[in-house]
Amino acid sequence: MKCPQVNLLAHLRSKTQVDLDTFDIDAARELGGCIDCTSNQYEYYTELAKSSRNELLDKSIKLAASIHGQFLSVTFNELAVEIAAVYLAMEIVPMVDGNMHIMANPRYSYSKQRIIETGKRLHHLCKVIQPSFNTSRLVMKVPATWEGLQACRELTQCNIKVLATTLFTMEQAVLAGEVGCVSISPFVHELKALFDEHYEDSNPRLDVCLQAQRWYTQQSLATKVKACATVGVDELLQLAGIDALTIVPDDLRELKSIYRSEIEVNELSLFKAVSLPEGKLAYPSYIDDEAKYRMDFDHAEDGKAQFKLCQAITIFCDYQNKAECLVQAAHAGNA
Template sequence: MNQLEALKKMTTVVVDSGDIEFIAKFIPEDATTNPTLILQAMFLKHYQKLIDESIHYAKKIGGDYKNKIVNATDKIAVSLGIKILNFISGKVSIEVDSRLSFNKELCIEKAYKLINMFEEEGFDRSRILIKLAATWEGIKAAEELEKDNIRCNLTLLFSFVQAQACAEAGVYLISPFVGRIYDWHNKITPLRTYSYEKDPGVMSVHRIYNYYKENGYSTIVMGASFRIKEQILGLAGCDRLTISPILLSKLQSSTDIVERKLFDIKNKFNPTSIKVTESDFRWLHNQDIMAVEKLSEGIRQFGYDQIKLEKMVADKF
């Protein structure tokens, strides 16, 4: 048994890619996308047709030029999601434009638009996860969407208070970014000898996972953004792990033993009745310099890649 097969016995493995070839190769239950992965996929020859089809769709819908570009890029994301759904049995994550991350109402509006586009193609909303940045506004948008059976994946999660607020809002799933946390800390204090117990990204997920299980929260923890295989193995037993094709291949090529690192402690306590307020959230998140920097950086980068995708579409209009 290789490490990937062993890991799948204790954790749901998700492919972090927009490339159908990789998804077909690893046969995951779920898959995740983001603006960066979609942009990368659109440079592949076999996806060029998606751009043309999306432009045709946008022109048919009508509206002014700006709306046509937005409708075309939304269609690209949905069409790619549909292609992925045809290869998996579970859910695909589709991201809301990160430029909307500080507007609850616009996040909700975009989420409904994307869900409706999937449903128009015959796919039930139960198979879609709407990805939102874990800002206060994004979390509150997810809280409203979950009430209408629209499952949400709160991404760009770096601070513990983000995880607390997500659990209290009843969101379906969170994606703590292990690799980006590691990058920030390792730049300041490099690890001379790597061990997962000293990896701040891995330890962040351990803390969140144990807190959720001990307090009976149902929100799924899905570690994301891995740099090395050892980070993944340090989270064996986590609810889900979304992994890039490169690291999936490394796991697949090794037969070293995989040991469970996280254990589900069932409902030891009831969730606390003390809720994180908006001012609590902003203050506590603001105290974590790494989280502040990485959240804003992540929102900017996803926004830049969305703009690049829009330009790619505009150049073909």
């Protein structure tokens, strides 16, 4: 008897929440059916660099000029990029049912106070740009440094939703759950592997995704796991059963175009009951123990996790700078 074939995208959606990883409005229109939409500095730069976005960029610059006096702790260019990110998000809001994710300026990854200010400012900007938008659907992505996660602790107390990004280890995942992040984004691969075709990450951390989800369940924490930075369709199928997957448009298109044996795709999943290790996970509390956290995180993966975190923040900072340069050039051209 021939084994039934299943569409890979439909199969994934039957097992896990599928989120859209882009602020490209055309891709959002094409790839309907996603729940949340996520973004980062790469998205802001690539969108604002398009000639079709000149009007949105000019609009962002004009609004930044009119309200910069309220936010003098940030530069004009930085404020304009944040405003542009909110404008881009508001375009996609009607196309998803869930939350919109906007990433904090990665230059503030090690500043608790600046991240707190950013979360409050993004909520204010949403109300200025689209007063009808329900800000309970806004999630700010925060790099999972000690300072960033402590900022998440305070932002959560202000009813501002946060996601811990650039996450590579269980130490980060444990602290993110303790501070009340609504979700985490474990990076399966080093971020560089997604931007440099000649660079190979030979140690994908699929295990962190599984362990984090098990940990949150065991601890009765509401934090969800949104895996990201995967490479190839098979890794996505391996993660079928995770709380959510953030998937780039090209991978969504590929999943939509492929049919495979139902038995084959089910066997790929790491969430099969027989494959999950038994017993309770054991991790210490980090929320009030900075020294313990830093020591354990610094030793994770023999120091490689610290390298991966710094590398990811550096890449995002580069795109933040590029986006601000676009603002500066456009602003000078309009003067």
